[in-house]
Amino acid sequence: MVTVEKIDNQQENPRQAPLGPRRRGLSARLRSIGALSYYSGILVAIRSPGFIVFSSTTPFTVLFFLFVIGGPSFISYGLIGATISILVGAGLFLGADATYNRLQFKFQDFCVASPLPAVDYMLGLSLGELTFVTPSLVVLICLFGYLHLITWSFPLAIVVMLLAWVFSSAFGFFLSTFILRSRSAFSVTSLVSTLLTVIPPVFYPIEVIPPSYRFLAYLAPTTHLSILMQSVLGLQSYPENQLLISWAVLLGFTVFFFALAAFKARWRQP
Amino acid sequence: MQVASSGIAIESISLSKTYGKSSRPAVADVTLEIPRATIFTLLGKNGAGKTTFLRMAATQLKPTSGTIRVLGFDAVSQTKEVRERIAAVPQEMRTFESLTPYDHVMFALTARGWRVGEARPQARRTLSLLGLAPYANVHSDELSGGLRQRTLVAMALATEAELIFLDEPTIGLDPVARRAVWKLMVDLKHAGKTILLTTHYLDEAESISDKIAIVSKGRLLKVGTVQELKSALRETIRVDISSGFTEDELHGFGKVMRVGENLRVLTDEQRGSRLASLAIERKARANVSPVSLDDVFIDLVGEGENDDDGGAD
Secondary structure (H helix, E strand, O other): OOOOOOOOOOOOOOOOOOOOOOOOOHHHHHHHHHHHHHHHHHHHHHHOOHHHHHHHHHHHHHHHHHHHHHOHHHHHHHHHHHHHHHHHHHHHHHHHHHHHHHHOOOHHHHHHOOOOOHHHHHHHHHHHHHHHHHHHHHHHHHHHHHOOOOOOOHHHHHHHHHHHHHHHHHHHHHHHOOOOOHHHHHHHHHHHHHHHHOOOOOOOOHHHOOHHHHHHHHOOHHHHHHHHHHHHOOOOOOOHHHHHHHHHHHHHHHHHHHHHHHHHOOOOEO | OOOOOOOEEEEEEEEEEOOOOOOOOOEEEEEEEEEOOOEEEEEOOEOOOHHHHHHHHOOOEOOOEEEEEEOOEEOOOOHHHHHOOEEEEOOOOOOOOOOOHHHHHHHHHHHOOOOHHHHHHHHHHHHHHOOOHHHOOOOHHHOOHHHHHHHHHHHHHOOOOOEEEEEOOOOOOOHHHHHHHHHHHHHHHHOOOEEEEEEOOHHHHHHHOOEEEEEEOOEEEEEEOHHHHHHOOOOOEEEEEOOOOOHHHHHHHOEEEEEOOEEEEEEOHHHHHHHHHHHHHOOOOEEEEEOOHHHHHHHHHOOOOEOOOOOOO
């Protein structure tokens, strides 16, 4: 017979930490976000730099073909397209990674049963995801400089890039909480990425599309990102009301998806 | 609003959970109280409802009906208050390949808002207590399954949360590693923490649990200390017989069950002694011992590997 010894250590425990919850002020929340971005992004990028190359392959490939086929006249549009594509891709790949964290690693469940709110989790992971594309963005910004596209209005271009990143990260995270199979994660996010960055006029001007079909392009938020970037960088001039509409649509998409991710994402399972 | 008495860590009242369109609830009408500063174990087969109950208490899953209060707070409407005080290692959680055990524990602590300066010594101390110090800086993809599992346990235990949920934490661990985890759990209990554990291992439940709840098919069958559960069995003695008797012959001595190729008889002292004498006469191979938790478990839930009809555990 197997005898089972009762384990009962009556020694005084050295781990007498104060009971009760830790205060979660703004600084604690910032530390949480920083920790998530460091351990899910920065550290991984340092230890596995291959991910950096992987995340930028598609946009730079499209840029290369645009240059080869279209010549130097298309390179500026290509640079804008690649920038949008990289930022939107980073947000959507957050969706794939968050799906893996939830279904494969069970890391989301670990975080749910902790003081970490869903929004902080999303922000931390999105900053981590940004790490992988930062080197590509630096290269693209250098190319903007080389082509004399950086002017006094460049800070507005940075705002557009930030909106691209925020709306796509929120969308990616929201989507991830509803994906039921981890094997679907990359196919769903790749499909959405293609629908948002390759088909709409992101790498090319909207004038290429026949006027009667342009309304379809306007449905994609990335079209508005592209319009604003082209305008801010002085590549194309658009009527003022068109620019106002694009800003409004972009801000609307960003607020909508952020609110969706913050309040309607499935943090706890139903 | 804090509603439960301070001596209770978890209190469920008629708690039920049915997944999707499933016809059978994964947890059915469970009313249970788990005292603070104890190690409480949910014991059951696969699909019994252990994980589902744990996930509802850990605010990871919404109940279908009933109420569940954790540390005095409603686990459905007061999740913020509950989550500040708990930590959980989900079943089948996995480590991240490119992170080391030290990174994992630091990640768990700093993601909860710990300052790096506080988290560092705590991470080192926890890794050392779990025997992970020699592997602290080895990437997780180079560690054995047992070391990875211990890393996950360290992530939760390091947090010093008031209530820790461990869903089959020692699965895949060797006996030495299991004991290191048990010892840390007992230490935490003595420091006033409550641990809700699920396990398949009866020896684990028997060794460290203050109280055990046996669950089957989503229902709570019995709750008590190991002694209380054992005394609930009318039989006090078990006789394992490997030769010399047929199953029919043994029915007169007590409850007979087949355990592998052997026959097991659960009986009282008088009939057990008669059976032992008869076995000696027949030169049969028999082993007499007191009933164990194993016997209580089999008696309550029956034999067979799984408890479900395809639903989640």
